[in-house]
Amino acid sequence: MTRPHTVLAGGTDFYPTRVGRAIEEDVLDIGGIPVLRGISSVPGGWRLGAVTTWSELLEADLPPLFDGLKQAAREVGGRQIQNAGTLAGNLCNASPAADGVPCLLALDAEIEIASSTATRRVSLDQFITGVRRTVLAPGELVVAIHIPKPAREARSAFLKLGARRYLVISIVMAAATLEIADGRIVDARVAVGACSAVAQRLPALEAALIGATLDGDLADRVERTHLAPLSPIDDVRGSAAYRNDSAVVLLRRLLAGFAP
Secondary structure (H helix, E strand, C coil), rough: CCCCEEEECCCCCCCHHHHHCCCCCEEECCCHHHHHHHHEEEEEEEEECCCCHHHHHHHHCHHHHHHHHHHCCCCCCCHHHHHHHHHHHHCCCCCCCCCHHHHHHCCCEEEECCCCCCEEEEEHHHHHEEEEEEECCCCCCEEEEEEECCCEEEEEEEEEECCCCCCCCCCEEEEEEEEECCEEEEEEEEEEEECCCCCCHHHHHHHCCCCCCCCHHHHHEEEEEEHHCCCCCEEECCCCHHHHHEEEEEEEEHCCCCCC
């Protein structure tokens, strides 16, 4: 029986976990497949190829809708990691602290999956099922990430808390996308990462933002009860209580940053 291959793109998560031991599994490097790379406008939104790197995202000419994802891209390791690490790799690694996940959740992303016989799409909130777990079946690859085009003006933002400014695993991170009409929020998507096994949207906070104007008062709409979907843990980077407190502060700062 043929052993399944370990799929590799940038390798920025694969190699560090194998320091000091031989690589014994069969590896399939997909980083050189042109059709899997690049960002393009498509009917209804944008297609982000699976092996598009964080640096390529940063250099792409994209609307303010993508500002939050670009802010996260600047904090995915150092420049060398950003040059090699890929958007889909960040998702498939399924770390609770994956910087791209809250942003893509707030962008309502869908994941395009292909095998030799079929393709399918799943929403990002269904794609990652737990720590290091996804819905990918044997023989399937992520080939693209799809971002829908909002019906209205939209802006996004991202903030991350770590033990230092750069080159650090997140303790808490938050992302938001706001759709705006006549100076008021008509739709909101807010997500928090590193505070549960899988990054979570905050529906109660999203509902509380509807109808608000873009001013400093947005921060006042954040309440601790809005964090109910989260389940932070105690670890070496912070206690559960610290994460909860930090999530409130981070969300308030994030939303205050949308003020004109």
